[in-house]
Amino acid sequence: MIVNDIATYMEDLTATHPICSAMGGTFANGVNLFVAYEPKKDVDTLTIIPYSGARPNRDKQRQTAAIQLRLKTHSRYKALNVQQACIDNLDSNYLNGNGFMRANESAPLIIGSIDNDRWTISVSNYTVKYLK
């Protein structure tokens, strides 16, 4: 599934990659990187959430998925910084040959806060074209 490919790609990023630099560390699935579901953890987390995309091509092999990266963090500055790094580095990214990712916006969105303003939520949205 393309969502898992994106998660693998994020896990393979080194500590010096701009996204990891902004995050303050590398990503690990189940620790600070999650797919489809954001658990209540007391750490900054990045969740990859798929949502309905465009219809498949007529040959049903070429798919277009829609993906949201949702970041939960204590700091509003980090909320914008990490998401902007994601947009800058994931836009027009071939995901090591698994697909072609395009950012839908040039800048991230802070959509609000949760748990009495303890956590800031920011999102960025992407379209991913890939072969089934």
Added chain:
Amino acid sequence: MRLSKQQASRLQSSVVSKAPSGEAISLSFRVLGNEMSLLRSNLKVAATTITYTVARAIAYCAVDLLAKAQPRVPIAPPEDDGGRLRKSGTVSFMFGWGNAAGYAVDIAKGNMDGSINVDMGKMRGRLSRSRKIERIDAIIHYFRESDKDGSNVALFTHENLLPHEARSAKKPRDGKFYATTPGTGPKYLAIPFLQSVDDYATILRNAVYKNSIRNISRISSTIKRYRGRHTVDLLKLHMNKVQTLGYYR
């Protein structure tokens, strides 16, 4: 380059060629002054027809998207003052030229029950009074602020993809989640757009390459003129027929 009437009436070209046998073959081409005026008028009407056809196609796509988005917009129960987000759904149609801001008219509005009201007449009136349109935009937008803290409810509702049981916001009165009407949810505008974007691209492409040409033929008539011994059919496009073309052809 603008030609005066006198210059246009004298515009002519001639080609002289020699046949293999050495005899001269000549061909001359001449455009009369009144035909040049008709040509200029026809080009202006053709440009206006293309603008109208494309504008209507854009408006159709925008209204269609709002109609598909409305039933998906989350709605709270009446006791929670529900429906304000749905009622804010609007299609704004804008057109301008050069650096001018141009005009904006609202041609569709959402209702609480998930339906929409459409009034294309506003667009038609503005189009007929505006000249040299160079830019056409249609925007579908929603707006709602929280009464509690002024946060952007429209944005949060659209972008929060977590399931209700994973969210922290619950009603203080009964501890239940907000706006859980079945069939509604986040990405209420993005999902209908992604599902229909290929169709909209086809509609816009057809508006430029097919419907514009068909509409031009609909507003044309032929005028017979005599040139020496010959009768020629001149094509005339009628500006006053452009508005009769309708919105869904």
